[in-house]
Every structure is written in structure tokens, then in C-alpha cells.
Amino acid sequence: MPRKNELVRKTEYAKKPVAANIDTIVIVCAVEPEPSLDLIDQYIVAAEQLPADAIITLNKIDLSSHESILKSLQSKYGDLPYPIITTSKHTSTHNLDTLTNKLKNKTCIFVGQSGVGKSTLINALVPNLDIDTQKISDISRQGRHTTSSTTLYDLPLGGELIDSPGVREFSMPKLDADSISKGFVEIESLRNECKFHNCKHIQEPKCAVINALAENKINKQRYESYLKMMANIEEDNYQ
Ligand SMILES: Nc1nc2c(ncn2[C@@H]2O[C@H](COP(=O)(O)OP(=O)(O)OP(=O)(O)O)[C@@H](O)[C@H]2O)c(=O)[nH]1
Numbered sequence: 424m425p426r427k428n429e430l431v432r433k434t435e436y437a438k439k440p441v442a443a444n445i446d447t448i449v450i451v452c453a454v455e456p457e458p459s460l461d462l463i464d465q466y467i468v469a470a471e472q473l474p475a476d477a478i479i480t481l482n483k484i485d486l487s488s489h490e491s492i493l494k495s496l497q498s499k500y501g502d503l504p505y506p507i508i509t510t511s512k513h514t515s516t517h518n519l520d521t522l523t524n525k526l527k528n529k530t531c532i533f534v535g536q537s538g539v540g541k542s543t544l545i546n547a548l549v550p551n552l553d554i555d556t557q558k559i560s561d562i563s564r565q566g567r568h569t570t571s572s573t574t575l576y577d578l579p580l581g582g583e584l585i586d587s588p589g590v591r592e593f594s595m596p597k598l599d600a601d602s603i604s605k606g607f608v609e610i611e612s613l614r615n616e617c618k619f620h621n622c623k624h625i626q627e628p629k630c631a632v633i634n635a636l637a638e639n640k641i642n643k644q645r646y647e648s649y650l651k652m653m654a655n656i657e658e659d660n661y662q
């Protein structure tokens with residue numbers, strides 16, 4: 424059947440479609456294992472490219488130290504069009520209604536590091552489900568890659584939730600500079616103010632993004648993620 428979009432992951436040997444016809448990417452982070460901010464930015468770029476909405480959930484907020492992690496997420500993403508929803512399996516109804524409202528009648532994929540609680544959240548949202556979940560390792564404090572395949576479940580109120588295996592890093596297939604900058608909406612929104620229409624916002628003169636950065640109007644970590652992703656394409660081009 425024709426697909427309106429396709430989320431693709433790059434493995435060592437091939438491009439691998441993960442899911443198709445996605446409306447929303449739910450980027451699940453947790454207090455533990457601690458979020459990888461680079462990974463969140465990569466998923467946001469993927470969402471903008473599909474295109475699909477992105478929601479960030481900070482799970483396990485029953486754990487102490489959740490405040491500083493929430494603060495850092497808010498300072499990085501608070502001004503961007505990606506809602507941040509806090510959740511926890513230990514405060515039974517905690518924000519699950521808010522999440523359900525955003526997900527209903529949509530096809531949503533849950534993505535993120537292993538052990539953040541993707542499967543646990545889906546178990547809580549879909550009655551009578553019993554997807555396998557597993558405690559994170561006591562030693563490494565990382566997940567154990569419990570979910571090994573991508574599976575779609577129906578949401579009772581309408582819509583579909585897709586559980587996916589946790590990733591160490593999400594490797595997107597090679598992207599061109601244009602797709603990367605489109606994935607950083609705050610950078611893209613300044614493009615028309617740069618001197619050069621094809622500005623890459625790296626070292627060009629009269630670049631509105633570099634100016635905005637100096638005035639703290641763009642988050643520095645986001646800009647650094649942007650540079651890292653841009654550097655990867657440059658490297659690929661040389662190979
Ligand atoms: N304290 C706490 N633990 C949670 C919460 N949500 C999930 N967990 C625990 O975190 C561990 C990992 O949860 P999973 O649902 O298996 O995580 P996952 O993201 O599906 O992991 P993979 O399938 O490996 O990608 C389990 O022991 C869960 O019980 C939460 O809100 N609070």
C-alpha cells in the first residue's frame with residue numbers, strides 16, 4: 424500500500440524501515456537512564472522530516488533528581504513546538520490522560536533509549552496488554568533491550584500506538600544539509616534574515632542564526648546538535 428511517510432533507521436549494512444504512516448513520534452526519556460539530548464534532537468529532525476508531530480515525555484518522575492532533568496528539558500525545548508509531558512507508573516493516573524488526549528485517533532510511535540519505559544507506558548495506556556518489560560541493569564543503570572521488535576497496538580479510544588526497541592543511538596540515513604536545518608525549526612525560521620539564502624549558519628558573515636546565538640535567542644545545546652549533525656554529512660561526503 425502507498426505510505427504517507429516512513430521512519431527509517433540506518434543499520435550497519437542497510438536502511439531499515441521502522442514504521443510507516445506516522446502522525447506523532449513520542450520521544451520517551453526518563454529520569455533514569457538519563458536522557459541523551461543529542462538523541463532527542465535526532466528524533467526531532469526525523470519528525471520534522473516525515474513530517475510528524477513530536478511529543479517529549481519525561482517518564483519515571485517518581486524518582487528523585489527528576490527536577491533538574493525536567494528543567495534542562497524545559498530550557499532546551501520549552502520554546503519549541505514540542506510539548507513536554509511528565510509521566511510515572513507509580514502515580515497511577517499521572518498525566519496519562521494528557522498523553523491519551525494527544526495520541527487519540529493518531530498513529531504514534533514510542534521511541535527512545537532502552538529502559539526508559541516505552542513498553543510500560545503503552546501497557547498503561549492500552550487495557551489488558553502485558554508487553555514484557557524489564558528492570559534496568561543495577562550495574563550499568565542502562566536498559567536491557569527487552570523489546571526486540573516493533574509492534575502496533577490499538578488504542579481503545581481510537582488510534583494506534585507502536586512500541587519499538589530501545590536504541591543506543593538512532594542512526595538516521597544520510598541527510599542533506601537542507602533536511603537537517605528544516606529539522607531545527609528555530610534555526611530555519613531565521614533563514615530569510617541571513618545574508619546568503621543558502622547559509623549553513625556555521626561561519627558565514629551576517630548570519631542571523633549566529634547573531635541570535637550570541638544574543639541567547641537560540642539554545643546553545645540545540646545549535647551544537649545542529650553542528651554535529653551537519654559535520655556528519657560533511658564527513659560522509661568525503662568518503
Ligand atoms: N520508577 C519507575 N520505573 C519505571 C517507570 N516506568 C517504567 N519503569 C521501569 O523501567 C524498567 C524498564 O521499562 P520498560 O518498559 O521495559 O522500558 P522500555 O523503554 O520498553 O525498554 P526496551 O524495551 O529495552 O527499549 C522496568 O523495570 C519498568 O518497571 C516509572 O514511571 N517509574
Ligand SMILES: [Mg+2]
Pocket residue numbers: 541542543555556569570586587588589
Ligand atoms: Mg520495551
Ligand SMILES: [Zn+2]
Pocket residue numbers: 617618622623624625627629630631632633
Ligand atoms: Zn545563517
